[in-house]
Amino acid sequence: MVKIDAPKNCENWFVMVNAPSNSKENWDELIRTTKKNIITKINKCLKTNIEDYIEHEKIASPITIEQNTLSKGGALYGNSSNSMFSAFLRHPNFLKGVKNLYFVGGSVHPGGGIPLCLASAKIVSKEIPA
Numbered sequence: 001m002v003k004i005d006a007p008k009n010c011e012n013w014f015v016m017v018n019a020p021s022n023s024k025e026n027w028d029e030l031i032r033t034t035k036k037n038i039i040t041k042i043n044k045c046l047k048t049n050i051e052d053y054i055e056h057e058k059i060a061s062p063i064t065i066e067q068n069t070l071s072k073g074g075a076l077y078g079n080s081s082n083s084m085f086s087a088f089l090r091h092p093n094f095l096k097g098v099k100n101l102y103f104v105g106g107s108v109h110p111g112g113g114i115p116l117c118l119a120s121a122k123i124v125s126k127e128i129p130a
Contacts, residue, residue: 010055021073022062031059077112093123102127 006012017034042050062074091108095101102124106112110119 007055010053019062021075022066023073027061027063031061035059071107075107077106093120094127100129 015038017038019030039050060068065071065074065076067074090111091103093103093109095103104117104120104124106117106120108120109123110116
């Protein structure tokens, strides 16, 4: 039996929107407004009404991301990096008080994004005793 992600004659779409960590924003309103803006843009570009084709949608917000992953405030990449000091405020790759405990990923030094996550892993690989 062949497994497929989308039903026959359908497609899967994934739309990712950068969002801050949760600081008590009105996420219901932000999601509603953002979804409307995205659909308007897609409809304009494709000259169609994409809403007619949506059979199922799943929306993640910082609230649901925090609930599902325990990331503080639902931040995928840790602390906001909007200031020149942000890089220095990221969680380090190790914890001095606990031997052989290391951290890797977008929320620790050097930061978010695949290249920096890989750099994080390289830093930790050099720290682990052979």
